[in-house]
Amino acid sequence: MRDxxxxxxxxxxxxxxxxxxxxxxxxxxxxxxxxxxxxxxxxVDAVYVANMGGxxxxxxxxxxxxxxxxxxxLPAAAETIENGPxxxxxxxxxxxxxxxxxxxxxxxxxxxxxxxxxxxxxxxxFVATMTHPQAEYPYGITLPGxxxxxxxxxxxxYGVTREHLxxxxxKNQEMGTLNPYAHVxxxxxxxxxxxxxxxxxxxxxxxxxxxxxDLCPVSDGAAALVLCTVEIAKKTGKPYVVIAGFGQATDTHxxxxxxxxxxxxxxxxxxxxxxxxxxxxxxxxSVAELHDAFTILEIAESEHVGFFKKGxxxxxxxxxxxxxxxxxxxxxxxxxxxxxxxxxxxxxAQIVDIVWQLRHELPENRQVKNAEVGxxxxxxxxxxxxxxxxxxxxxx
Amino acid sequence: MRDxxxxxxxxxxxxxxxxxxxxxxxxxxxxxxxxxxxxxxxxVDAVYVANMGGxxxxxxxxxxxxxxxxxxxLPAAAETIENGPxxxxxxxxxxxxxxxxxxxxxxxxxxxxxxxxxxxxxxxxFVATMTHPQAEYPYGITLPGxxxxxxxxxxxxYGVTREHLxxxxxKNQEMGTLNPYAHVxxxxxxxxxxxxxxxxxxxxxxxxxxxxxDLCPVSDGAAALVLCTVEIAKKTGKPYVVIAGFGQATDTHxxxxxxxxxxxxxxxxxxxxxxxxxxxxxxxxSVAELHDAFTILEIAESEHVGFFKKGxxxxxxxxxxxxxxxxxxxxxxxxxxxxxxxxxxxxxAQIVDIVWQLRHELPENRQVKNAEVGxxxxxxxxxxxxxxxxxxxxxx
Numbered sequence: 001m002r003d004x005x006x007x008x009x010x011x012x013x014x015x016x017x018x019x020x021x022x023x024x025x026x027x028x029x030x031x032x033x034x035x036x037x038x039x040x041x042x043x044v045d046a047v048y049v050a051n052m053g054g055x056x057x058x059x060x061x062x063x064x065x066x067x068x069x070x071x072x073x074l075p076a077a078a079e080t081i082e083n084g085p086x087x088x089x090x091x092x093x094x095x096x097x098x099x100x101x102x103x104x105x106x107x108x109x110x111x112x113x114x115x116x117x118x119x120x121x122x123x124x125x126f127v128a129t130m131t132h133p134q135a136e137y138p139y140g141i142t143l144p145g146x147x148x149x150x151x152x153x154x155x156x157x158y159g160v161t162r163e164h165l166x167x168x169x170x171k172n173q174e175m176g177t178l179n180p181y182a183h184v185x186x187x188x189x190x191x192x193x194x195x196x197x198x199x200x201x202x203x204x205x206x207x208x209x210x211x212x213x214d215l216c217p218v219s220d221g222a223a224a225l226v227l228c229t230v231e232i233a234k235k236t237g238k239p240y241v242v243i244a245g246f247g248q249a250t251d252t253h254x255x256x257x258x259x260x261x262x263x264x265x266x267x268x269x270x271x272x273x274x275x276x277x278x279x280x281x282x283x284x285x286s287v288a289e290l291h292d293a294f295t296i297l298e299i300a301e302s303e304h305v306g307f308f309k310k311g312x313x314x315x316x317x318x319x320x321x322x323x324x325x326x327x328x329x330x331x332x333x334x335x336x337x338x339x340x341x342x343x344x345x346x347x348x349a350q351i352v353d354i355v356w357q358l359r360h361e362l363p364e365n366r367q368v369k370n371a372e373v374g375x376x377x378x379x380x381x382x383x384x385x386x387x388x389x390x391x392x393x394x395x396x
Numbered sequence: 397m398r399d400x401x402x403x404x405x406x407x408x409x410x411x412x413x414x415x416x417x418x419x420x421x422x423x424x425x426x427x428x429x430x431x432x433x434x435x436x437x438x439x440v441d442a443v444y445v446a447n448m449g450g451x452x453x454x455x456x457x458x459x460x461x462x463x464x465x466x467x468x469x470l471p472a473a474a475e476t477i478e479n480g481p482x483x484x485x486x487x488x489x490x491x492x493x494x495x496x497x498x499x500x501x502x503x504x505x506x507x508x509x510x511x512x513x514x515x516x517x518x519x520x521x522f523v524a525t526m527t528h529p530q531a532e533y534p535y536g537i538t539l540p541g542x543x544x545x546x547x548x549x550x551x552x553x554y555g556v557t558r559e560h561l562x563x564x565x566x567k568n569q570e571m572g573t574l575n576p577y578a579h580v581x582x583x584x585x586x587x588x589x590x591x592x593x594x595x596x597x598x599x600x601x602x603x604x605x606x607x608x609x610d611l612c613p614v615s616d617g618a619a620a621l622v623l624c625t626v627e628i629a630k631k632t633g634k635p636y637v638v639i640a641g642f643g644q645a646t647d648t649h650x651x652x653x654x655x656x657x658x659x660x661x662x663x664x665x666x667x668x669x670x671x672x673x674x675x676x677x678x679x680x681x682s683v684a685e686l687h688d689a690f691t692i693l694e695i696a697e698s699e700h701v702g703f704f705k706k707g708x709x710x711x712x713x714x715x716x717x718x719x720x721x722x723x724x725x726x727x728x729x730x731x732x733x734x735x736x737x738x739x740x741x742x743x744x745a746q747i748v749d750i751v752w753q754l755r756h757e758l759p760e761n762r763q764v765k766n767a768e769v770g771x772x773x774x775x776x777x778x779x780x781x782x783x784x785x786x787x788x789x790x791x792x
Contacts, residue, residue, distance in 0.1 A: 001497050001498045001499060002497075021529070023529060046644075052451075052457055053451065053457075054451075055448075055449065055450075055451035055452040055478075055525065056451040056452060056455070056457075058529070059452070059525055060525050060529050060533075061448055061449075061452075061478060061480055061525040061526045062478075062479065062480035062525075062526035062649075062776060062777050062780070062781065064478075064479060064781075065479070065480070065646045065649060065776060065777060065780045065781035066528065066529070066649045066780075068646045069646065069647075069648050069649040069650075069780070070649070073646075074646055074647065074648065075645035075646050075647065075661070075662060075665055076646055077489075077644035077645065077646065077781075078479070078646050078781060079477050079478065079479040079482075079483075079486040079489075079490070079781075080477070080478040080479065081475050081476070081477060081478075082451075082457060082458075082460075082475065082476040082477075082478060083458065083460060083461070083474070083475040083476065084457055084458035084461070086475075087475075090475040093473075093475075094475070094490050094493075094494070097490075097493055097494045097497040097499050097500075098490070098493045098497075100497035100498070100499065101397050101398075101493040101494075101496035101497035101498075102397045102496070102497075103397060103493050103496065103642075104493075129451065129455055129456050129457040129458075130457045130458035132462065133417070133419060133454070133456050133462070137456075246499075248442075248473035249471035249473065250461045250464045250465065250469075250470055250471050250472055250473065250474050251465075251470065251471065252465050252470065253458075253461060253462045253465040253466070254465075265471070266471060269471055380458060380461060381458050381461060384458070384461045384462075384465070385458065385460075385461035385473075385474060385475075
């Protein structure tokens with residue numbers, strides 16, 4: 001397998017982008033990544049688009065070849081990759097393997113979603129299309145519903161408390177205020193005599209024991225990467241990032257069929273595969289972006305990838321170990337919780353944030369000092385398809 | 397790049413399959429391919445699903461990981477690939493490159509579509525979602541409409557006649573009667589004093605100059621392949637097929653923007669890339685499956701890939717050069733015209749048919765004698781994303 005580098009990373013602010021079409025968002029993010037890569041007149045060989053809802057929400061298919069034309073990248077190859085909320089990482093994976101094979105040298109990977117086209121139950125229903133079509137969807141289970149049940153089990157088994165979950169909300173929304181690309185730009189506060197609208201006392205139950213601020217928002221957004229061979233990356237003369245490790249695993253499609261539903265086997269397996277390929281261990285990681293669609297997931301994933309023992313993730317968050325400057329800074333971007341979660345865009349955005357970290361180009365209040373190794377977890381369905389990447393800084 | 401082999405091929409009869417869900421069809425085809433591959437207890441490393449309408453027609457996403465679970469292939473990696481009607485070949489491409497990279501050894505690629513869930517204008521509208529979202533779709537252009545205009549231009553420029561088009565319909569529907577997997581199982585006839593219901597005199601105009609029997613049907617169906625390393629293929633001790641060449645190119649998303657709309661640049665480029673990689677030329681090909689969603693496309697593609705000079709494809713069809721036993725047998729399966737066109741399934745089904753040809757296992761009335769090299773063209777949008785594969789028989 002040839003080594004694969006990332007030389008371009010771009011993102012547009014996530015949030016509500018009524019003025020933009022899905023194609024607009026994918027184009028803007030792509031142009032930023034291409035500009036960042038500095039390929040000049042050189043085109044890319046292929047384009048991978050990560051998207052889940054183009055058909056359902058925009059009534060549009062063949063988005064990838066349409067994007068190639070719009071970006072004047074003809075005759076680059078193109079296809080769309082869909083893997084629920086893990087679509088982004090799946091697209092990066094296919095870009096990685098395509099360059100590793102030797103067939104392509106330069107690939108644009110862009111992920112995005114225009115989800116605010118639908119609101120309320122329709123948005124929840126759109127996301128629920130990834131549940132089991134016979135065993136789950138017809139019974140009305142939603143992703144927040146699954147997450148609520150998962151949280152209750154996790155609390156009972158591992159002693160996670162509401163205070164642990166709150167530590168994630170507070171940290172990630174605070175980081176969101178520092179991230180110009182974040183959807184949720186307000187910090188949470190603990191309230192007081194004069195409660196602010198964002199005080200945690202104004203945090204209604206959403207799917208017990210999860211409250212509103214335990215859930216990520218429904219976002220529009222897009223993010224893009226330019227992948228290439230190490231030879232091309234070296235020519236840039238700038239620090240670049242290599243994909244040192246990758247893993248992916250599938251678990252049962254229905255949550256109910258798992259022997260122990262608190263055991264996120266696909267996260268463990270994907271991380272093990274990625275660490276084995278990278279020849280690294282969890283303590284080597286400088287910074288991580290985990291898939292905190294629900295606060296409990298940041299805690300559970302931080303344990304399943306090996307940063308903390310089972311039952312220690314929540315306490316570690318409360319103790320500040322996952323904050324900037326802590327033992328292992330997690331979701332310095334604000335995570336899905338604050339950056340937002342345009343499903344097809346998330347897996348790409350996580351890697352964009354890690355690339356920025358590893359290139360040491362973020363402002364001081366967001367930069368993990370001397371970050372050398374980054375990790376991402378992109379969590380599809382309810383852990384039924386998980387991808388993990390390990391990225392490493394290279395100083396040429 | 398490591399060489400990649402195909403050791404399993406399976407298909408279910410295309411047509412109207414009201415009794416089956418999309419997941420059923422994907423499962424049945426997968427099991428046939430896995431059974432054919434004879435992997436025994438050995439699982440596959442990854443699964444690629446080609447599908448275009450799961451979201452729009454079945455309101456279902458994350459199909460790939462759901463399928464992995466249903467087939468008991470956990471924890472195999474999985475994702476869905478969408479590229480309009482070229483989704484099938486795009487999924488095979490990603491399987492090819494993933495094994496070529498050295499990361500995976502065995503991959504299941506399955507493509508399928510349940511299109512009969514919608515009928516009439518809704519089916520046409522579903523397919524039209526692949527047209528340009530601003531420049532084409534809002535104006536009501538359909539794929540048959542585009543094909544009609546393309547045919548008119550092709551007739552004017554190259555002297556193609558209705559008789560040429562009819563030669564394709566007659567050949568492919570005749571071959572369909574011999575194919576147990578074909579959707580359209582009736583032969584066309586030229587009619588007479590007592591016109592049969594399928595006589596070409598009962599062939600109304602659909603999109604002038606195209607008539608009903610110039611169009612492929614709207615089909616349910618699925619097809620699957622097992623890809624692996626050559627080392628694994630050799631162990632089977634049986635003849636197998638290698639992917640000798642692959643090419644893919646994108647053209648402008650709107651037909652109107654092409655300098656010469658009769659010039660299917662993406663077909664030419666994809667074929668050139670595939671022949672260059674395979675170190676073969678058009679005259680080396682024993683059998684081809686071309687994307688005859690409309691009869692004109694079989695003629696145009698047979699010229700663009702290099703079997704015939706421009707303007708000669710129609711005459712060659714009338715002269716029988718593309719029939720079984722002719723110079724280059726095309727669509728011996730019946731093609732999209734008769735086998736049917738479940739969009740996500742087509743690109744995979746084309747390769748399944750070529751694999752059967754190259755393994756010399758079809759009945760005599762369908763088998764191309766001593767077939768050594770096969771070619772497929774999977775045509776996305778209206779030629780805006782085209783993939784070409786060249787397959788070669790290996791006798792161990």
